[in-house]
Amino acid sequence: MDEKILWQLEFNKIKEQLQEQTETSLGKELAIKLKPSTDLEEVTTWHEETDEAAQVLRLKGNVPLGGITDIRPHLKRASIGGTLSASECLDVASTIYGGNQLKKFIEDLEDEEIKIPILEGLTDQIETLKNLEQSIKSCIDDYGQVMDGASSKLRTIRSQIRSYESRIRDQLDSYTKSKSNMLSDAIITIRNERYVLPVKAEYRSNFGGIVHDQSASGQTLFIEPQSVVEVNNKLQEARVEEQHEIDRILLSLSTLISEDSGFLRQNIDALQQVDFMFAKGKLARTMKAAKPTMNQEGIIKMRQARHPLIPEDEVVSNDFEMGEDYTAIVITGPNTGGKTVTLKLVGLCTLMAQSGLQVPALDGCQMAVFDHVFADIGDEQSIEQSLSTFSSHMTNIVDILERVNHNTLVLFDELGAGTDPQEGAGLAMSILDFVVSKYARVIATTHYPELKAYGYNREEVTNASVEFDVNTLKPTYRLLLGVPGRSNAFEISKRLGLKDEIISQAQSMISDDSRSVENMIASLEESRKRAEADYDEAAKRLEEAEELYRTLKSEYHDYLNKKDQYVEKAKEKAAKIVNNAEEEAESVLNDLKQMRHQAEIKEHHFIDAKKKLTDQKESLKSTNKGHKQSxxxxxxxxxxxxxxxxxxxxxxxxxxxxxxxxxxxxxxxxxxxxxxxxxxxxxxxRPQKVETKPLATVKGSGYHVKPELDLRGQRYEDALYQLEKYVDDAVLAGHHQVSIIHGKGTGALMKGVQQFAKNHRSIKEYKFGHANEGGHGVTIFKLK
The missing domain is CATH 2.30.30.30 (SH3 type barrels.)
Incomplete structure (x- = not known):
C-alpha cells in the first residue's frame, strides 16, 4: 500500500490508538510498524490472533504483562562481555518473572479448556529460567541496589563501613556539643565524600585537619578535623573495596545473563507478539468491533458500520455492501451530508481489516483483501506546481487508472469537479466506465445530476445517497443504497421563506424529465422508509420470539436433567433404606429364634423387639422428612x-x-x-456470625497488644484494614514503636503500608527494619 493512501485515509491515527493499548515498548514497536498485507492467508492468521486475544479479554478482563521491559540492549552488551548495572540486571529478572506470570496465566486458561492455540504456542516458547531469576534477586533488591547478602565479603565490607561511619559521627558529634559556638551550624555534613564540620573562619586553628570547601561568603569553612582524618581514610578505602566487590558481583550476574541470552531473546520475541496481540484485542473492545470474514472476491458487507475516528456519541452507523450484485457505487447528495465520510469509512475499514484489526461493525461482516487501495480525496491544489484543483485531481486520477486492476478498491471524491459541469459529468462517467471495465471495486461521490441516471443504465453500478431532512434542513448522515440523492433546492428554499410565486416560476423552468426523475426519487425514499420501519418491527418481533424460545428450551432441559437426577437419588436413597430395614428385621428375627428355644419368653423381650422395629420405622420417616426439607x-x-x-x-x-x-x-x-x-x-x-476479636484486649486498666503485626499472605484491602485497627490499638496500649511485617513480594503491600504511615496522624516516622529485623520486608513505626 502507498504511504499516501494510508495518510489520506488516516490509518496513522488508528495506529496511534493501537500504540496506546500496548503494555510494553516491545508491543508498541510492532504497532508502529503495522502495515496492511495483501496476502489472504497472512491476514486471516492475524485476525485469528486478534480474535484469540479479544476472547481472553472478554473472559478475564485483562492479561498480566507487568514487569516486562525491552532488555535486548542489555543482552547485546552482556553477550560481548560488558558488565550490566544493578538496575539492568533487575530488568532482566523482572522480565523473566513477567514472562512466567503470563505463561502461568495462559496455562490456567488451557486447564479451563479455552481454545487459544496461538497464545499457547507463543507461551510454550517462553523459558522459565528460574535459576537465573533467583540468582539476580538474591543479589539485587527491588530498588536496584546490590544487597549485603550478595556475598559474604560484601557483607563484611559494609559492616566495616557502618562501623567507620559510626565512629566518625560519634567523634564529630562531640565537636558539635563542645564547640558549637565555633560552628556556623551544629551539624555534620559531607564534602568530597568525607564527613566535615561547618566551622566559622576565625576558629579554623581550633580544629586543625583539612579544609575541603568554603561558603560563598568565605565566612564558613568545611573542615575535616584531624581526629577523624585517619578513620575517614579507612572509610574511603572500604568504599573503594565495596565498589570493587559490587563490580565483581555484577560481572558474575552479567556472565550468567550472557549464557542464557539465547533463551531470553526467544522470550522477548514471544512476549512482544503477545503484547501486540492483546493491544489489537483491546482496540477491538474499545471500538466495539467485530472479526471480519476475509475474502479475495472483492466482497464487502458491513452492518451498522461506524467510522472509527468519529466520537461514539456523534457517529452515525450505516449498512454497506458491494461486490456481489454490483461492483460500483455512485453516491449523490448535498454538501456536508456525509458522502466523504462514507468513502473514508469503507477505505479505512478495508485497511484495518487487511492489517488484522477488527472493524467497527456488527458480527458477521465480510471484508476483502485488495492488492491496491487508491483514493482521490480532498482539495489537492498545488501552488508550487502551478496546478489548479482540477489539474491536481486529474493528475492523481491518471496515475490511478494506469495501475488499476481487478483486485483494486478505488475511491473517488467529487469525481470530475472543478471544471465545466457538462464536461465534468462526461469525464466522470467515462472514468467510471473504464474502472468498471477493469472489474475493480469503485465508490464515487458527485454533485452532477447526470450521474443519477448512470447507475440505472449499467448492471455493475448502483446509486446511493446520503439522507437529508428537509424539515430540520440538516443531513441525517444515513446512507441509502439504491436511491440517488435529491437536490431538495425547492423544499429548502420554501422553508427558508422564499415566495411561492418565485418557486413556482423556477419549477416551470425545469424540464419534464428532470421533474419526473425527482418525483421518482422522492417515491423511492418514501418506500424505503416504510420498508425499513417494517423491517425494524419484524426484526424486533423475531428477536423477542427467539429469546422466548431460548428461555423455554433452557428451562425444559433443566427440567429433564433435574428430573433424572432426582429419580436416581431417590432410587439410591430407597435402596439404602430397604437394605437397612432388611438388616434390622433380620436381626429381630434372629433374636426371636433364639428366644423361642427358651422355656419362657419374658415380656420385656417382646418390648425390645417391638422397639427396634418402631425405631427402624421412625428412621425411615425422618429420612424421608429430611430429604424433603433439605x-x-x-x-x-x-x-x-x-x-x-x-x-x-x-x-x-x-x-x-x-x-x-x-x-x-x-x-x-x-x-x-x-x-x-x-x-x-x-x-x-448457615452458622451464626461470630464477632471478630480485636487485636488488643483489655486486662485490668490497660490495653495489651503485641509489638508486631504480620500481614504476609493477606489481600491488599484486608491488610490495610487490619493495619489501621492495629495501630489504633497499639497507641491505646502505649507502644512507642511497632514492627509491621509485610514481606518483599511485588512491593505493592510495602508501598501501601508506607503510604498509610505517611498519612496517619499517630505515626511520627517510619523506616525499614535493620538486616537482623527483616530488612526491607519489615517497616518500623514510631508512634507519637
Whole structure:
C-alpha cells in the first residue's frame, strides 16, 4: 500500500490508538510498524490472533504483562562481555518473572479448556529460567541496589563501613556539643565524600585537619578535623573495596545473563507478539468491533458500520455492501451530508481489516483483501506546481487508472469537479466506465445530476445517497443504497421563506424529465422508509420470539436433567433404606429364634423387639422428612465457608471449607476433605456470625497488644484494614514503636503500608527494619 493512501485515509491515527493499548515498548514497536498485507492467508492468521486475544479479554478482563521491559540492549552488551548495572540486571529478572506470570496465566486458561492455540504456542516458547531469576534477586533488591547478602565479603565490607561511619559521627558529634559556638551550624555534613564540620573562619586553628570547601561568603569553612582524618581514610578505602566487590558481583550476574541470552531473546520475541496481540484485542473492545470474514472476491458487507475516528456519541452507523450484485457505487447528495465520510469509512475499514484489526461493525461482516487501495480525496491544489484543483485531481486520477486492476478498491471524491459541469459529468462517467471495465471495486461521490441516471443504465453500478431532512434542513448522515440523492433546492428554499410565486416560476423552468426523475426519487425514499420501519418491527418481533424460545428450551432441559437426577437419588436413597430395614428385621428375627428355644419368653423381650422395629420405622420417616426439607443448591446460589451441607453421593453431612471454582466446593467430611460437585450438595444451614476479636484486649486498666503485626499472605484491602485497627490499638496500649511485617513480594503491600504511615496522624516516622529485623520486608513505626 502507498504511504499516501494510508495518510489520506488516516490509518496513522488508528495506529496511534493501537500504540496506546500496548503494555510494553516491545508491543508498541510492532504497532508502529503495522502495515496492511495483501496476502489472504497472512491476514486471516492475524485476525485469528486478534480474535484469540479479544476472547481472553472478554473472559478475564485483562492479561498480566507487568514487569516486562525491552532488555535486548542489555543482552547485546552482556553477550560481548560488558558488565550490566544493578538496575539492568533487575530488568532482566523482572522480565523473566513477567514472562512466567503470563505463561502461568495462559496455562490456567488451557486447564479451563479455552481454545487459544496461538497464545499457547507463543507461551510454550517462553523459558522459565528460574535459576537465573533467583540468582539476580538474591543479589539485587527491588530498588536496584546490590544487597549485603550478595556475598559474604560484601557483607563484611559494609559492616566495616557502618562501623567507620559510626565512629566518625560519634567523634564529630562531640565537636558539635563542645564547640558549637565555633560552628556556623551544629551539624555534620559531607564534602568530597568525607564527613566535615561547618566551622566559622576565625576558629579554623581550633580544629586543625583539612579544609575541603568554603561558603560563598568565605565566612564558613568545611573542615575535616584531624581526629577523624585517619578513620575517614579507612572509610574511603572500604568504599573503594565495596565498589570493587559490587563490580565483581555484577560481572558474575552479567556472565550468567550472557549464557542464557539465547533463551531470553526467544522470550522477548514471544512476549512482544503477545503484547501486540492483546493491544489489537483491546482496540477491538474499545471500538466495539467485530472479526471480519476475509475474502479475495472483492466482497464487502458491513452492518451498522461506524467510522472509527468519529466520537461514539456523534457517529452515525450505516449498512454497506458491494461486490456481489454490483461492483460500483455512485453516491449523490448535498454538501456536508456525509458522502466523504462514507468513502473514508469503507477505505479505512478495508485497511484495518487487511492489517488484522477488527472493524467497527456488527458480527458477521465480510471484508476483502485488495492488492491496491487508491483514493482521490480532498482539495489537492498545488501552488508550487502551478496546478489548479482540477489539474491536481486529474493528475492523481491518471496515475490511478494506469495501475488499476481487478483486485483494486478505488475511491473517488467529487469525481470530475472543478471544471465545466457538462464536461465534468462526461469525464466522470467515462472514468467510471473504464474502472468498471477493469472489474475493480469503485465508490464515487458527485454533485452532477447526470450521474443519477448512470447507475440505472449499467448492471455493475448502483446509486446511493446520503439522507437529508428537509424539515430540520440538516443531513441525517444515513446512507441509502439504491436511491440517488435529491437536490431538495425547492423544499429548502420554501422553508427558508422564499415566495411561492418565485418557486413556482423556477419549477416551470425545469424540464419534464428532470421533474419526473425527482418525483421518482422522492417515491423511492418514501418506500424505503416504510420498508425499513417494517423491517425494524419484524426484526424486533423475531428477536423477542427467539429469546422466548431460548428461555423455554433452557428451562425444559433443566427440567429433564433435574428430573433424572432426582429419580436416581431417590432410587439410591430407597435402596439404602430397604437394605437397612432388611438388616434390622433380620436381626429381630434372629433374636426371636433364639428366644423361642427358651422355656419362657419374658415380656420385656417382646418390648425390645417391638422397639427396634418402631425405631427402624421412625428412621425411615425422618429420612424421608429430611430429604424433603433439605434444599438442593441452586445454580446461582453461592455457599460460604462454614455452611452445613448434605453430600448426597456419600449420604453424609459436612461443612464447606472453600469454593474451588463455579461448579466445585471443598467439603470437610469427618477427618477427610474432598472436592464435591455443586449438584451433589444440599444446603442445610448457615452458622451464626461470630464477632471478630480485636487485636488488643483489655486486662485490668490497660490495653495489651503485641509489638508486631504480620500481614504476609493477606489481600491488599484486608491488610490495610487490619493495619489501621492495629495501630489504633497499639497507641491505646502505649507502644512507642511497632514492627509491621509485610514481606518483599511485588512491593505493592510495602508501598501501601508506607503510604498509610505517611498519612496517619499517630505515626511520627517510619523506616525499614535493620538486616537482623527483616530488612526491607519489615517497616518500623514510631508512634507519637
Amino acid at each position: 434444599k438442593s443448591v441452586k445454580e446461582d446460589q453461592n455457599l460460604l465457608p462454614g455452611d452445613e451441607v448434605h453430600v448426597t453421593s456419600f449420604n453424609q453431612n459436612g461443612h464447606i471449607v472453600k469454593q474451588v471454582n463455579k461448579k466445585e466446593y471443598e467439603v470437610q467430611l469427618g477427618i477427610m476433605k474432598m472436592k464435591v460437585s455443586k449438584d451433589q450438595l444440599q444446603f442445610i444451614k
